[in-house]
Amino acid sequence: MAEGPPTTPDPLARMLGDIRACRRCADDLPCGPRPVVQAAASARLCIVGQAPGRKVHETGIPWDDASGRRLRDWLGLTPAAFYDPAKVAIIPMGFCYPGKAGSGDNPPRPECAPLWHGGLMALLPDIGLTVLVGHYAQAWYLGRGRKATLAETVRAWRDYLPSGFLPMPHPSPRNQPWLVKNPWFEANLVPHVQAAVRALYL
Numbered sequence: 001m002a003e004g005p006p007t008t009p010d011p012l013a014r015m016l017g018d019i020r021a022c023r024r025c026a027d028d029l030p031c032g033p034r035p036v037v038q039a040a041a042s043a044r045l046c047i048v049g050q051a052p053g054r055k056v057h058e059t060g061i062p063w064d065d066a067s068g069r070r071l072r073d074w075l076g077l078t079p080a081a082f083y084d085p086a087k088v089a090i091i092p093m094g095f096c097y098p099g100k101a102g103s104g105d106n107p108p109r110p111e112c113a114p115l116w117h118g119g120l121m122a123l124l125p126d127i128g129l130t131v132l133v134g135h136y137a138q139a140w141y142l143g144r145g146r147k148a149t150l151a152e153t154v155r156a157w158r159d160y161l162p163s164g165f166l167p168m169p170h171p172s173p174r175n176q177p178w179l180v181k182n183p184w185f186e187a188n189l190v191p192h193v194q195a196a197v198r199a200l201y202l
């Protein structure tokens with residue numbers, strides 16, 4: 001049977017291939033590059049997190065840890081919906097595990113978001129809501145629109161919703177003291193978060 005003409009990957013597939021092949025800051029990654037990203041052009045919800053942790057670096061599955069379980073609870077999403085790229089894009093501020101620093105991890109590599117985020121977001125035209133998890137994502141996407149503290153920014157979530165952004169704290173167990181200090185988040189705001197996600201008809 002004759003072979004058809006070679007197929008050209010669509011721009012998003014090409015972009016994801018380029019990201020997965022990226023070695024830009026390899027010399028600064030103690031465990032080496034392993035970009036972790038999930039996206040499809042039809043995605044309605046975008047989750048912008050910090051950077052993969054050690055466990056995610058090993059499995060290559062985003063949010064495959066205690067933080068991810070809590071995040072899925074907050075969003076009201078089953079693992080099946082969360083890991084469906086046709087519904088949910090998962091785009092950390094740094095795609096590769098940045099290594100350990102003290103009791104936590106290093107910040108996301110500063111090269112990563114400037115290099116990839118603009119181009120990748122431009123290829124996701126159906127995103128209706130972008131959840132900004134933690135202060136790195138909020139700093140990048142809200143810029144000077146951020147409040148003085150993460151708690152104030154999260155409390156002001158209604159201000160950002162018309163622009164399609166929803167700031168949230170990081171769901172890491174290391175962030176438990178913040179959640180204890182700010183019980184309003186889980187008691188009052190999480191139901192609104194779940195309603196906003198349900199409104200996307202995921």
Ligand code: SF4
Binds near residue numbers: 023095
């Ligand atoms: S962290 Fe980002 S810029 Fe650095 S190697 Fe990974 S994908 Fe490339």
